[in-house]
Amino acid sequence: MTQRDRGGARAANRRSAGRGRDAVAETRTPAAPRIDLAAAGSRVRAVIEPVIAGAGFDLEDVSLSRAGRRHVVRVLVDADGGIGLDDVAAVSREISQALDAAEEAGGEVLAGEYQLEVGSPGVDRPLTQPRHWRRNVSRLVTVTVAGKSLTGRVKATDETGITLDVDGRTSEVPYADLGPGRVQIEFKRLDEAVFPDEEEPEDEPDDEDEDEDDDENGEGEER
Structure with missing residues (x-):
């Protein structure tokens, strides 16, 4: 996350408190400069897209x-195989x-102070590009x-296009015929979950067996 401050000092207004001689100083935070956000977004994209592509991301x-x-x-970036926190920090x-x-x-590119936030898309993002489906x-x-x-x-x-399996029937669908796709969250059924087998406890030697072993080795004799 990056912050840039080019806004200068904050403006302060003064107003009288009742009829007294004291004045109360009121500090107000100036609003961000009014800019065309769509045009600014296009300028930002033109600057950063080659940098992101050069780093191996989309x-x-x-x-x-x-x-x-x-x-x-x-800014949202992604790559085949996903993108990690270290990658996000570097880009x-x-x-x-x-x-x-x-x-x-x-x-x-941008007027005034800005805050940069970089992350990766979540599973709720629409699938619109061939790389999204891949x-x-x-x-x-x-x-x-x-x-x-x-x-x-x-x-596949x-x-x-893609190969889509619907209820066991597969069909080839060209990208041109696909609307935006949405990934569905799947929860594994409990009866399908695989649990490790319970290990049987090892048999512990009986005290009598230990005494017999000690007698045979001579360790159980009194001295």
Whole structure:
């Protein structure tokens, strides 16, 4: 998470408290500069997408919002095999450096202070790109095909589409015919769960057997 402060000092207003001579100083937090968020998002994407691709990840989404006196820049990245916390931290630093370099070079990417948040998409994100389907092979999904909602399992993907198994029947569906897909959360049934076998306790030697062994070894004799 990165914060940049270019907003300057906070403005302070003064007002009289009743008719007394004392004045109460009131500090207000200035709002973030009014900018076109869509246009700013496009500028941010143009700067950071090559950086993210160079790091071996895919840029999934960029969104901007206002929060008090700063803008919040949320970036979602992903990769085949997923992305870990160390990866998120590393690419976050590279994104921050790229935005700083772009503005130092004279390009106004964002006005004022901003906060950068980088993360990976959750399972609730819609599947809209071929790479999304590829990364969810073997998952149960709900998708609209030719105006009909289907729930099935993604068996395979290729350059043209997916293989979808619906109730044991498989069909090849081109990407062009797929609506946005949604991954369905599956909970393993209790009767299908595999538990380790209970280990039988080992037989403990009887005291009489130990005494006999001691007598044979001569360790049980009195001295």
